[in-house]
Ligand SMILES: CC(=O)SCCNC(=O)CCNC(=O)[C@H](O)C(C)(C)COP(=O)(O)OP(=O)(O)OC[C@H]1O[C@@H](n2cnc3c(N)ncnc32)[C@H](O)[C@@H]1OP(=O)(O)O
């Protein structure tokens with residue numbers, strides 16, 4: 001751990017509280033991989049789990065005893081002892097000792113309601129549970145973080161008793177007193193006020209190494225977990241608990257991907273090194289991949305859209321000086337600026353894309369305005385190019401006279417047979433016929449598919465393979481359909497987005513028509529054309545698939 005002038009201690013609990021989120025289930029390997037990634041990111045405290053609660057968490061701590069982390073303290077979590085039980089015989093406390101960590105986090109009750117109704121014990125016994133547990137763990141050589149569960153609710157209900165629980169933890173030897181907004185119902189103003197009263201009530205200055213310091217563990221049920229954490233810090237807390245991407249029980253925990261840059265870049269706390277901060281975005285994405293939840297494109301700092309500029313006015317200004325529409329430089333957190341094309345675009349968006357695509361285009365060139373007008377006209381018809389950059393590049397190249405036809409589809413037909421025989425689930429229920437001209441040769445080809453779009457794609461690729469054998473590596477990887485004017489019923493316009501891949505790159509094309517097959521055909525044909533141009537004309541801008 002680094003010591004600095006304005007230290008702020010980060011504590012990630014994704015492996016424990018994050019795993020309490022509905023929909024997340026981490027394997028042992030996932031937990032180890034995430035722990036190592038957080039270690040590399042420079043998080044000083046990583047809560048690894050509750051060793052007494054399940055065998056996976058027991059194994060996790062054993063595994064880390066074999067191969068320790070590089071810089072982080074791995075922390076084992078547990079409750080105070082059970083009412084009227086001895087600490088020496090409490091299985092949970094024995095399990096937390098077996099975890100072999102230097103630091104442990106113990107949670108205990110602050111709210112008289114929880115003591116009386118949840119634990120069904122007396123207020124005095126709860127104080128004894130806190131005191132005995134912490135003193136026992138200290139006697140066994142452990143350093144203790146005390147998580148005061150329901151701290152803010154407890155303080156509001158009975159401030160004297162709530163403060164007595166923290167004073168008890170302090171006297172028993174806890175080095176951190178963490179105020180938990182367990183139900184996530186507290187608003188920012190109350191956080192500041194109560195944090196200041198706690199420091200006064202316990203006679204702490206909030207910074208001395210010789211006294212316990214305060215921490216904050218905020219849940220996001222009111223949508224204010226990040227704000228609450230920032231205000232607790234400004235009021236004197238020096239530890240922030242949260243999780244990467246804000247995963248956690250119910251609505252989640254305070255999102256460290258938002259907190260870290262705010263604390264470090266705006267409030268000037270020393271959290272992690274600048275070179276570690278530059279891995280924040282990749283860490284966020286890796287972890288969302290590991291927990292199998294789609295990344296939030298609009299997440300502050302790390303979302304794909306966090307530095308995406310769509311409005312023409314914004315793009316024009318950002319190209320002159322990025323700080324006109326960006327609160328920080330994206331690369332500081334490992335993110336990137338993106339320019340999006342749509343009906344909200346101006347010439348600056350078109351020029352920016354031209355540069356990205358390697359197309360020489362000048363603002364004064366009439367083609368530039370013509371491209372913008374075509375873009376707006378097509379978007380008015382229902383096309384959407386912000387998600388289909390490959391189609392936009394083809395549109396630009398067409399306008400620049402740089403799109404010689406590689407093949408010409410003369411026509412196609414599709415037949416569907418919806419009665420899949422029960423005894424043969426692999427039966428391909430669609431048949432497509434295509435007529436294509438390549439290099440002056442007419443080809444007629446037929447193929448089966450699982451559905452009409454697949455059959456059409458297969459037939460086209462079959463027809464073109466003899467001229468372009470690389471097509472064998474192309475695949476349709478995603479297919480999205482959107483009805484544009486639902487009120488028109490079955491004659492509504494349909495927009496189809498098709499994502500294609502050749503194994504190491506992927507690209508998206510768009511088609512729009514009143515006929516879903518026609519819209520699919522446009523998107524599929526452009527997808528194949530784009531893939532061929534990637535190979536034959538050296539296009540390089542499309543997304544590289546990481547392996
Ligand atoms: C605020 C938080 O997020 S705290 C962390 C919450 N996380 C989890 O609960 C996930 C892991 N939990 C588990 O695996 C299980 O709940 C276990 C192993 C901890 C306990 O399982 P069980 O013994 O079957 O008890 P169960 O889950 O039904 O009930 C919880 C027990 O803990 C007791 N308890 C709750 N808080 C505390 C505390 N701070 N100190 C001591 N005991 C407590 C309850 O009174 C109840 O005990 P009782 O049944 O003897 O009255």
Ligand SMILES: CC(=O)C(=O)O
Nearest residue numbers: 107147149150180182
């Ligand atoms: C400890 C904890 O997770 C909470 O109080 O929310």
